[in-house]
Amino acid sequence: MTDLDExxxxxxxxxxxxxxxxxxxxxxxxMSLHEGKHRRRLRWGFGIPLAAVLAGSTAxxxxxxxxxxxAQAAVESIAIWLGVAEPSPAPASPSTSPARSTDAPPAPFPxxxxxxxxxxxxxxxxxPPPDGAAPNTDTAAPPEAPAVEGKPPPPAPPRGASxxxxxxxxxxxxxxxxxxxxxxxxxxxxxxxSEKASAPAEDPHLVHYRRAHDAQFAQSDCAxxxxxxxxxxxxxxxxALVPEARFNRALCLVRLGRHDEAERALRPFARGRYxxxxxxxxxxxxxxxxxx
Amino acid sequence: MTTSFxxxxxxxxxxxxxxxxxxxxxxxxxxxxxxxxxxxxxxAFAGRLLGDHDAAxxxxxxxxxxxxxxxxxxxxxxxxxxxxxxxxxxxxRHFVRAAARRRxxxxxxxxxxxxxxxxxxxxxxxxxxxxxxxxxxxxxxxDHRVAFVxxxxxxRTSSEASEILGIPEGTVRTRVFHAKQKLRQRxxxxxxx
Numbered sequence: 312m313t314d315l316d317e318x319x320x321x322x323x324x325x326x327x328x329x330x331x332x333x334x335x336x337x338x339x340x341x342m343s344l345h346e347g348k349h350r351r352r353l354r355w356g357f358g359i360p361l362a363a364v365l366a367g368s369t370a371x372x373x374x375x376x377x378x379x380x381x382a383q384a385a386v387e388s389i390a391i392w393l394g395v396a397e398p399s400p401a402p403a404s405p406s407t408s409p410a411r412s413t414d415a416p417p418a419p420f421p422x423x424x425x426x427x428x429x430x431x432x433x434x435x436x437x438x439p440p441p442d443g444a445a446p447n448t449d450t451a452a453p454p455e456a457p458a459v460e461g462k463p464p465p466p467a468p469p470r471g472a473s474x475x476x477x478x479x480x481x482x483x484x485x486x487x488x489x490x491x492x493x494x495x496x497x498x499x500x501x502x503x504x505s506e507k508a509s510a511p512a513e514d515p516h517l518v519h520y521r522r523a524h525d526a527q528f529a530q531s532d533c534a535x536x537x538x539x540x541x542x543x544x545x546x547x548x549x550x551a552l553v554p555e556a557r558f559n560r561a562l563c564l565v566r567l568g569r570h571d572e573a574e575r576a577l578r579p580f581a582r583g584r585y586x587x588x589x590x591x592x593x594x595x596x597x598x599x600x601x602x603x
Numbered sequence: 604m605t606t607s608f609x610x611x612x613x614x615x616x617x618x619x620x621x622x623x624x625x626x627x628x629x630x631x632x633x634x635x636x637x638x639x640x641x642x643x644x645x646x647a648f649a650g651r652l653l654g655d656h657d658a659a660x661x662x663x664x665x666x667x668x669x670x671x672x673x674x675x676x677x678x679x680x681x682x683x684x685x686x687x688x689x690x691x692x693x694x695x696r697h698f699v700r701a702a703a704r705r706r707x708x709x710x711x712x713x714x715x716x717x718x719x720x721x722x723x724x725x726x727x728x729x730x731x732x733x734x735x736x737x738x739x740x741x742x743x744x745x746d747h748r749v750a751f752v753x754x755x756x757x758x759r760t761s762s763e764a765s766e767i768l769g770i771p772e773g774t775v776r777t778r779v780f781h782a783k784q785k786l787r788q789r790x791x792x793x794x795x796x
Contacts, residue, residue, distance in 0.1 A: 315787060318739075319756050321732035326650025326659065328643030336660050337638050340667040344631045347668070 374518050376542045383546075387515065519543035520552050524559065533563035554585045558593070570600050623683060626674040638667050641684045648688050652695055652752045654737025655702035662698045666690045681766045689767045692749050699748070703741040706734070739789045743782055750778035751786070 330336075373383055523539025526532040540560035544553060561576035573596070579585065580593030622640075625633035645666055649659035666687055673690050677683070740748050753764040754775065761779075765772040 315736075315783065315790065318732050318736035318790075321729045322651055322654070322736045323756050324729055325733035326647050326654075326656075328645075328647030328650070330646055330656070330660065332660055333642055333646070336664055337635065337642070339664050340638060341631065341635055343664070343668045344634055344671065348631065 376519065376546070516543055516547035516550060517552070519546065520550070520556055523556070527559055527563055533566045536560070537563045537567065554580075554588055558589045561593070561596070565596065565600070574600050623674065623677060623679065626671060627677075629671055631671075634667055634670055637670060637683065637687070641687050642667070644684050645687050645691055648752065648757060649691055649695075649698075651756045652691075652749065653698055653702040654734065654740065655705060658698045658702035658705070661701075662691055662694060665694050665698075669694065685763065685767055688753075689769070692767060695749065696745055699741075699745060702737075706738060706741065735790075736786075739786050742789055743785055747778050747782035747785065750775055751782035754779045755783070 369382075371377075373387075376383075519539050520543045523536045523543060526539055527536035537560055540556045540563070543550065543556050544560075547553070550556075557576060558580060561573050561580075564570070564573035564576060577593040577597050577600075580589045581597050583590055622633055622636060626637065642663060646659055646663050649662040649666075650656060653659050653662065669690060670687070673686075677686050681689075740751070743751065749768065750764060753759045753767060754761060759767075761772045761775045764775045768775065
């Protein structure tokens, strides 16, 4: 039987570290390192700019609303994960319940439903014109509403807050939250202004509002403004500027001659769904529209 | 420490940081210098651990190609050579398996020793014994195998082995003890090939 020490001695002597392939291995090491450096350079030279372009275009598409809902959600979740955005409210789930609490997530944009499929007006009592005249259906010369004469008034918070045309989510108090039904027009039972919206969170969808606001007031492009407001309302149904977006959209609809939609949009304001915010303006507009 | 060591040690201490710094800076030439300085030690360890010259060569290549990345973990509390051996230990698992497979295949085919026929008899006998120990080592766990090679074959202190392995000295000694015990049992049971 061979002793373990003898085996160890044999192994030690067999592998002393000298090898006639040492130089070849050195060359192989240096070549691998140079190749690795080259690969890294390629990665930095092409991969990083490519990734930057991809990220930039995704961000642009996300901001412009060109991404699909799933991609949008993915981008948002990445942004939230990275801590660059606050989590947005959960999207509304289709609910069959007619009456909803204020905590339930509202539908993205209830006024879309009547546009897509004209449904009977759920409010039986239509606002009668003050003089009792029949509504003017002539759309050749739509009457200008008082509130949209010249430069329309900027959105303002409902109670006692100063008026501001450039919406900024953090410094200003939030207007009362809209309570919106899924798929149907707003009902008076649902019109409960929320007092919880006193401290608005950073709204990642605010860019849509800003663009729409700019399109409306700076570029006088009401069609683009309506699209922008609707995008904002769809993506931020509980956003801090929902009442402003709804009211400004209504103003744009008036300017575009889409009076029926404008009336539907203005009615909740006139009824006081958002408190006193734009209530009188809305009522005046409705009166004017009714007097067509 | 004897006085004859003082000069080279000081030189080594003086030059080692600069080499490490250059390695940290990603200088490829520094890897070449590290290779020149330490490849024999790394190759010896790799060969003794794997029992296979080809696999040892591959492991040496692996160690020095990963050195630029691994050097970021080098804290300077051990020598660069010790650090290189620890890299070899960390990358050894795959190579040990490959070498063991190759050895097992060689055994099955009753392959002759790799040395040339012109080698003296004692060289052949040494190769046979070395391969016998490598085959016995294949039956150990990697932890026991590494501890045995470091402490018994390479005659490193348990302190040095604990530095390389990042484990307490007591654990090193325990592993060596168990490795020796298992090897003796294995050799008694199976004899030599």
